[in-house]
Amino acid sequence: MQLLLERLFTICLLLSLLLALSMVLSQLTGIIIGNGEVVVQSSEILTQPTIILAAIFSGLAFILGFFPKYQEKNNS
Numbered sequence: 189m190q191l192l193l194e195r196l197f198t199i200c201l202l203l204s205l206l207l208a209l210s211m212v213l214s215q216l217t218g219i220i221i222g223n224g225e226v227v228v229q230s231s232e233i234l235t236q237p238t239i240i241l242a243a244i245f246s247g248l249a250f251i252l253g254f255f256p257k258y259q260e261k262n263n264s
Contacts, residue, residue: 190255197248204241207234 211234218226252258 190257193248193252197245197252200241200245200248204238204245207238207241210234211238
């Protein structure tokens with residue numbers, strides 16, 4: 189179970205970062221070529237999937253925090 193959650197976390201994290209990077213690059217391209225419609229369209233298309241993937245990997249990170257491997261040990 190832990191291995192599956194770790195892989196899902198990694199996949200969602202990478203996809204979220206790739207979508208965010210592609211959104212920024214497409215907006216930068218739109219600015220460079222002077223086409224405001226490209227900037228707006230890239231934001232409208234890519235914002236929601238990026239946020240959803242970020243929420244999923246955040247939830248997975250929260251769940252993984254309950255596994256013994258990820259819990260901090262108290263050295264007091």
